[in-house]
Amino acid sequence: MIITSVQDYDKKRCQVYIDGEKAFLLYKGEIRKYKLEAGMEIDQITYDVIVREVLTKRAILRAMNLLQKRDYTEYKLTQKLNDGGYPKVSIDEAIEYVKSYKYLDDRRYASDYVRYYMESRSKKRISQDLMQKGIDRDLINEILEQEYSDNDGGAEMEQIRHLLNKKNYSSDMEYKEKQKIMAFLYRKGYSMELIYKAMDMEE
Incomplete structure (x- = not known):
């Protein structure tokens, strides 16, 4: 493995490239400690020490610090x-570490998210939100x-009825106006079956 370049990343850190590819970020003091410079060959032992002893430990601490401030999905934390x-190897080990202590749990995250938003967002919207956060579709479903079973x-x-009231919906509205409101509710993620049912109840 050849270090092809060592470039300043910011005031404190450098990006190290090995065989033309991004390898890792190190503090400038660490670059000096391991005597890394462009054109030199880096042996496997030195590489493993940097990745396993330095960067993996740092990735675990970073993951822990992030999770102390807020909850993440596995996808978003990665x-x-x-x-x-x-x-990647340091990221994978950091993810496995925080998962092993249940600091990271997609099932818990999704359950909390559904319970928090089920009174204010449609089921479809919640499902889309969770998919964007990288939660598995089967787990979401x-x-x-489970959360809507008693609902x-x-x-x-x-x-829907709250939104209809906000839109001043009434049975006297022109058909075109009703269509606009229905389209608005559909875009919010509500099924046409529930929209029709709510409109009937309002009327």
Whole structure:
């Protein structure tokens, strides 16, 4: 493995490239400590020490610090660590570490998210939000089914009726106006079945 370049990343750190590819970020003091410079060959032992002893420990601490401030999904935390310039092996080990202590748990995250938003957002919108956060679709469906099992559409029905009131909906409205409101509700993620039912109740 040849170090092809060592470039300043910011005032404190340098990006090290090995065989033409980004390898890792190190503090400038660490660059000096391991005597890394462009054109030199880096042996496997030195590489492993840097990745395992320095960067993996740092990635674990970074993951812990991030999770202390707020909850993350595995996908979003992986993204955050990747943005920090950690090599993949260090990211993978950091993720496994925080998962082993239940600091990171996609099931818990999704359950908390559904319970928090089920009174204010449609089921479809919640599902889309969780997919964007990298939660597995099957897990989302399982948790939605579990959390909504005793609800029978009641929460969404109340949300639709609230929105209809905000839009001053009435049975006297022209058809075109009704269509606009229905389209607005549909874009919010509510099913047409519930929209029609809520409109009937308002009328």
